[in-house]
Structures are given as C-alpha cells and as structure tokens.
Amino acid sequence: MIAELGHFALILALFCAALQMAAGWKARKDGMEAWLVVARRAAVFQCATITAAFAALIYSFVVSDFSLTLVVNNSHTLKPLLYKIAGTWGNHEGSMVLWVLILALFGALSLRQAMPDAMRAMLLTVQGMQGVGILAFILFTSNPFTRLNPAPADGMDLNPLLQDPGLAFHPPLLYLGYVGFSIVFSFACAGLLTNAINRDWAALVRPWVLAAWSGLSAGIALGSWWAYYELGWGGFWFWDPVENASLMPWLCGTALLHSIIITRHRGALPRWSVLLALLAYTFSLLGTFLVRSGVLTSVHAFATDPSRGLFILGLLAVFAGGGFLLYGLRAPDLKSDAGFKPVSRESALVLNNLILTAMAATILVGTLYPLILSSLNAGQISVGPPFFNATILPLAVPLILLMGVGPFLAWKKADLTAVRGQLTTAALITGAIVGLIFAIQTETSFIVLGGFALGLWAIITTLADTWAHRAKLTLSGWGMRLAHIGLGVAVIGIVGTTLWKIETAQILKPGEHLTAGRWTITLESVDAGFGPNYSTIMAHVTARTGDTAIKLSPERRYYPVGGMATTEAAIHTSLRDDIYVVLGQQDTMDQTGPGNGWIIRATTHPLVALIWGGFALIAMGGVFALFGQHRKDKGGS
Incomplete structure (x- = not known):
C-alpha cells in the first residue's frame, strides 16, 4: 500500500509540474495574476508530493519490502540501517527521485525570494517544464515502485563499494550541486524571456549559484575522499569520465560565480553570465546522461539500458537546446554601457573565466572523444591522466597567479603602482618560504617547489588582501577569501602527495x-x-x-x-x-x-x-558567502 501511495504521489507531482508550467506561462501576460497564484501553489504541492514519494521509498527500504524490485536489487535484511536508507539513492531509479525532489525543493524555495511577477512567472514555467521532463522519465522508464510477484524472501544487497558512510552522503551533496544549477538555468531563461538580465537579475541568481556550487564542491570532495580510502588505489583523482562529468559543471559554476560579481556590481558582461548559467546546467545534464546511458563503464556509473540514455539525451536536447536557442535570439538585445580598462578587476575576472571555461572544454573533449570514436566504430582509445595532466596543469598556473593579483585591483581602472608594493611583498614571502623548504628538503625537485610556490602565493596574497580590507569585510567577503585560501591549501596537498608519494x-x-x-x-x-x-x-x-x-x-x-x-x-x-x-x-x-x-x-x-582540508575550506567559503548574501538580502550587514 505504501508503494502504491508513493507511485500515486509521483503521478500527482507530474500533473502539478504540468499545471505549474502552463499556469506560469499564462501568468506572463498583464492582468493574469490569478494564474501566478495557481503556479505558485502547484510548485508547493509538487514539492510536497515528491517528498511523500521519496519518504515512501525510504520506508520501503527500511522495512525491507522485497515486493519492490528496487528493494530486492539494492538491499538485504542483514544490511545496517544506514545502508538500507542509503540504498534508496544508491541506484538509478531512487537517485532520480532524489534528483527531482531537489529540483522541486529549489523551485518551492524560490517562492520566498522577492522578484517581479513577470520574472517569477517565467521562472516557474521553466522549472515546471524541467519537472515534467524528469518526472515523465521516472514514471515511464524508471519507476521505483515496480512490484515483483512473487516477492523473494531476501534481497540481492547493495553494491559493497557503496556500503560506506562516504557514499551515504556523497550523492545528496552532489545532486544539490547538479540539480541546483537547474534553478540557475531557469533564472537565465526567465531573464532572457523578460529581457531583464541586469544587476537586479544578478543579485537574484547569485545565492542559487552559491548554493549549487557549494553543494557540488562538497560532493566532489567527498567522492574523491571515498575513492581514496575505499577503492584501495590510494589516489585522490583518477580522471575517470564520471569524475570529469562532475568537474565540468563545477568549473563553469566557478566561472559564473566570478562573472556574476561583475554583472552585479558593474552591470557588465550580462551575455557572458547568462551563457555560463546555461553551460553549467548543460554540463550537469550531460553528466547525468554519461552516468545513466550505459556508454561508460565505471565504478561510479549506473549500469542502465540505452533506452533510458536516449530519453535523457532527448531531455538534454530540449532543455539545453531550448536554452541556447533562446540565448541566440535574445542575447543581441543584452547590452551594457559599463566599460573597463585592460588593467582592472573586471579584466582579471574575465581572464579567470576564460581559463576556467578552457579547462572545462578541454575536459569535455578528453571525455567525449573516446566515446565518439567508439560509437563510430573508429577504434578504441583511452584518454587518461597523461592527457589531462598535460593540458590542465598549464592552465592552472596562470589561473592561480591571477587569483592572487585580481583582488588587489580596482574596479574599472586599476593603478598597478598602487598595489606593486603589496604584490612584491607577497612574492618575497612566498619565495622565502619556498627557499626554506628547499634548504630543509634539498632533494626536492623544481616542479615540487613551483607547485608549493603557487599554493603559497594563493594563500599569502589572500591573507594580505584580507588584512587590507579587514575593517569592512562582510560574511560574504570572508567566504570568498576562505575559498581562495582553501584552493591554495589543496594545491600544496596535491603537489606533495603526487610527487612525494x-x-x-x-x-x-x-x-x-x-x-x-x-x-x-x-x-x-x-x-x-x-x-x-x-x-x-x-x-x-x-x-x-x-x-x-x-x-x-x-x-x-x-x-x-x-x-x-x-x-x-x-x-x-x-x-x-x-x-x-x-x-x-x-x-x-x-x-x-x-x-x-x-x-x-x-x-x-x-x-x-x-587536499581534504583545502576542499573543506572551499565548500565552507561558499556556505559563508551564501549566508552573507542572505543576511544582506534581509537587510543585515
């Protein structure tokens, strides 16, 4: 009975998502405010029904209801309670319910945010459209409540590699990032549809970018830690295609975080910010396709039939294709009069964006090229760590150097002579510490010293910038600096463990x-x-x-x-x-x-x-910045 109620709740959620989409679209016109009320209520009811369905699925795992095929395939009576619960999302069907739950939750939470009615109407329309697509995918190809008759006495157990505390919490955090970018995508489409890509739009979307990016950062770090201690390989990153699938939206999200600062403070780069918002979610959907289509063989992948992959590919074409088509039609109308000089904080952030997107594009090529060759029967090749290390590391060096310089530069036009002393001092301190390391560890290679210098440069310049602005730093400002320090700490850890192992x-x-x-x-x-x-x-x-x-x-x-x-x-x-x-x-x-x-x-x-400490600081920095933004929106300091 519980399973049937869960299944019925998903069907109701599909109708609510369709109603939300249709009512939101009707509410775009003046004098149709009543439809906006309908769309809002549909969003809330959709979230409630999906929550009920997910709760029913968890209950079925906890009580070992082996009349459900999903429970039989992913649970066992002897399994500890934590892993029975984690078994809910440790599979394709259950994880998709978690996916659409986060999608609906973000849509419902957006109702608490003040915004123009036209923007809200379009936001609910696009969120509803996504809900329809994912719920239809679940109900027609991946129903988690399929009954098995006769029911066996016991289950087949969850994959032992997934019976680990790290994997109990890794997927929810990762999906918080993956699916969090869905509402960023919806804001981008809503802004394009209402011709409202401006400073106010940037202020509206920034908290959601921070929430998604922080969740994805924590999820990636937790997955890396799990692979390190659970798989027995002893490495922290293997350039596995599924790992790459989560790294690409993270890189685009990182670029978007920096780009949105320019749009919010200066009103500049509106087209670029929207494009990054579309790209971040497109990469999230692409990662979903790679994991669930059966095209990859990975410990991280769900082994599913290709028909499901085709359905996801169709969703990718509709959502991403529709978003980029809309961008192509509306982007020419997005203009900004906010100019800036080549030497300015804006220019540093633009270069930061270009490097991050170049990294994402490189990883995309390295991940998809072998799959494309295989699908064309053109041979089998393996693109692994040698390729990625050779292409990504040269991009990481100027990125970190630039990260140390950018915060010292003024908006619009910077005077290098005014910050030369601070940067020179930071460089001298970095050089002194690197020299001390070499004196203690004389067999250290220049590659190690260079890597340490990069990490120290990121830390020392951030500390110097923090000290210079300590009197007027907001919680959001502290968060940004904490994330930068975390990256520097992680770089030192990566260099040390890679070259001294x-x-x-x-x-x-x-x-x-x-x-x-x-x-x-x-x-x-x-x-x-x-x-x-x-x-x-x-x-x-x-x-x-x-x-x-x-x-x-x-x-x-x-x-x-x-x-x-x-x-x-x-x-x-x-x-x-x-x-x-x-x-x-x-x-x-x-x-x-x-x-x-x-x-x-x-x-x-x-x-x-x-490495783990650095990524913890990165994720904490995102959370600090998120709460700082929330306090500012509520009128606090």
Whole structure:
C-alpha cells in the first residue's frame, strides 16, 4: 500500500509540474495574476508530493519490502540501517527521485525570494517544464515502485563499494550541486524571456549559484575522499569520465560565480553570465546522461539500458537546446554601457573565466572523444591522466597567479603602482618560504617547489588582501577569501602527495616487515572473522616511525549475497602524511616455511590531508558567502 501511495504521489507531482508550467506561462501576460497564484501553489504541492514519494521509498527500504524490485536489487535484511536508507539513492531509479525532489525543493524555495511577477512567472514555467521532463522519465522508464510477484524472501544487497558512510552522503551533496544549477538555468531563461538580465537579475541568481556550487564542491570532495580510502588505489583523482562529468559543471559554476560579481556590481558582461548559467546546467545534464546511458563503464556509473540514455539525451536536447536557442535570439538585445580598462578587476575576472571555461572544454573533449570514436566504430582509445595532466596543469598556473593579483585591483581602472608594493611583498614571502623548504628538503625537485610556490602565493596574497580590507569585510567577503585560501591549501596537498608519494609492496609472514618512506610496517597476524553481512580476512600490522607506533587493520571482505569482494585499506592520517596499508592476496606459491605469506602494500601520502582540508575550506567559503548574501538580502550587514 505504501508503494502504491508513493507511485500515486509521483503521478500527482507530474500533473502539478504540468499545471505549474502552463499556469506560469499564462501568468506572463498583464492582468493574469490569478494564474501566478495557481503556479505558485502547484510548485508547493509538487514539492510536497515528491517528498511523500521519496519518504515512501525510504520506508520501503527500511522495512525491507522485497515486493519492490528496487528493494530486492539494492538491499538485504542483514544490511545496517544506514545502508538500507542509503540504498534508496544508491541506484538509478531512487537517485532520480532524489534528483527531482531537489529540483522541486529549489523551485518551492524560490517562492520566498522577492522578484517581479513577470520574472517569477517565467521562472516557474521553466522549472515546471524541467519537472515534467524528469518526472515523465521516472514514471515511464524508471519507476521505483515496480512490484515483483512473487516477492523473494531476501534481497540481492547493495553494491559493497557503496556500503560506506562516504557514499551515504556523497550523492545528496552532489545532486544539490547538479540539480541546483537547474534553478540557475531557469533564472537565465526567465531573464532572457523578460529581457531583464541586469544587476537586479544578478543579485537574484547569485545565492542559487552559491548554493549549487557549494553543494557540488562538497560532493566532489567527498567522492574523491571515498575513492581514496575505499577503492584501495590510494589516489585522490583518477580522471575517470564520471569524475570529469562532475568537474565540468563545477568549473563553469566557478566561472559564473566570478562573472556574476561583475554583472552585479558593474552591470557588465550580462551575455557572458547568462551563457555560463546555461553551460553549467548543460554540463550537469550531460553528466547525468554519461552516468545513466550505459556508454561508460565505471565504478561510479549506473549500469542502465540505452533506452533510458536516449530519453535523457532527448531531455538534454530540449532543455539545453531550448536554452541556447533562446540565448541566440535574445542575447543581441543584452547590452551594457559599463566599460573597463585592460588593467582592472573586471579584466582579471574575465581572464579567470576564460581559463576556467578552457579547462572545462578541454575536459569535455578528453571525455567525449573516446566515446565518439567508439560509437563510430573508429577504434578504441583511452584518454587518461597523461592527457589531462598535460593540458590542465598549464592552465592552472596562470589561473592561480591571477587569483592572487585580481583582488588587489580596482574596479574599472586599476593603478598597478598602487598595489606593486603589496604584490612584491607577497612574492618575497612566498619565495622565502619556498627557499626554506628547499634548504630543509634539498632533494626536492623544481616542479615540487613551483607547485608549493603557487599554493603559497594563493594563500599569502589572500591573507594580505584580507588584512587590507579587514575593517569592512562582510560574511560574504570572508567566504570568498576562505575559498581562495582553501584552493591554495589543496594545491600544496596535491603537489606533495603526487610527487612525494612512496609505495612499497612485499610478501610478508607474521613478524616480517617492509619500509615505506619514514614508516616501517610489521605484519603481526592475519585473522578471519565476520561482519553484519560479510566475511573478512583482517591483517593486524604495526606502523612505526621514530617513537610512534600505530596499530592498523587492513581487510579483505567478501559479501556472499552479491558474490563480491572488496579491499578495505587501513589509513593513519597526520598533517605530515598518511600511511596507507592494503592487504593483498595470500602467497600460495611459497612452500619454504610454515604458513604462507601475504602481499602487503604500504604507501606514504605526504600532505594528502591538505587536499581534504583545502576542499573543506572551499565548500565552507561558499556556505559563508551564501549566508552573507542572505543576511544582506534581509537587510543585515
């Protein structure tokens, strides 16, 4: 009965979305204010019905209702409660309900924002259109409430790789970003339809850009952290196509955050800001297609049939194609009299935008090119880290350098002589710290020193700018600076762990040891045991460095229901480095002594904690800026 109510709620939500779209379109005309009331109420009721459907789906997972195909395929009675709940969105159908729930929630929340009636009418129209498309996709191709008769006694369990706290919270945060850009897209279309792309429009859309960007930042960071400790590879980014699918809208969103500042403060670049708003959501939809179409094989991807991919491709064509068609028709009318000189804060932000979009375009080509070749039967190629590192890193260098200079420049026209002293001081401090690093670590390469210099430059210039404006900084200003510092911290972590990483693998018997960097790893014993829904082989090792001794227990787990095995790395984290230990296969070929050894892989990851700390600061900066904007809109400081 609960499942039927959930299914009915989704059908009601589809009708509400259609009513919202139609009523919003009618309300665009003068004297049709009553239709705007209908559209507003339809948006609220749509959000309520989707919330009810999602709650029904969660309930079905919690009580293990194995009469639902979705629950059978993604749950099991022995699974811990957290992973039963996470199983709701750890699959294609459930995650799409989460997707449309966030879409409807953002649409309902926008009703609290003051804006002209014409803008609201068009905003609700476009949001309603998106709701119709996604709800139709769910109901006609991906119904989460499909019954199974007869119902089995138990389920097939959730993918063991997804049975992790990181993956319980990663998708909701990621979708907050992905789907958050939907309302940014709606604002862009509404602004074009009402010819209202101006400073007021920029002020309206900026909080939504911040909310989406902050959620996407946190989601990407959490997914990277999960891959680092759960997959056993020990890396933080693998340039996986699905990882790239989330990075592209983040880059466009970052560019939009900076562009919207110019439009809001100076009224300049209205066309560019709208274009970035359209691009950010287009990349979000493209990522949805890549993950759910079956064209990719990835641990992150949902293995679904191609017919669903075609449906999403159709939605991409309608939404993105319609948005860009509207842009082509209305963009020539968007004009701005706000000029600026080549040396100004506006110019620095424009260069920032160009570099970020060039990065996104490069990643797009590297991600899609192999897929296009494969679809044309023109051969199979792999585009991986060597390509992306060679193309993205040269763009990152001027981006970070520019990030340090831009905040010191004045709007419209800057005088370099006025800020030369501050920039020179920042450069000297950066050089002094880099020189000290080289004096301590004489074997450090110039690539490491250059990377550290970039990260330090971002941090030191941001601190200098913060000190110079400390008396008049708003919460939003603090957020921007926190994000810039976070990027500098993350850059230092990326450089350190990439170029200083030391990995060692040996076959050890109890009592034997190996060395990885400054750490000595001793295998104490290997035991077998059982977890809630898995069996495990657990190694007990001691990691020593100096007077410090750490007990670690890497595992190899086997989940009998799904017939899958996973590797659970044991990690000890410190600010200086991580010691990362993985238990491999037993060496059955060795017959030289009592008992066979085990493959133990130990890796030191210097400064890797700075990556997670840096991205935490980036996401926190976005949240600070969002709350600062909210306080300003409410009339606070």
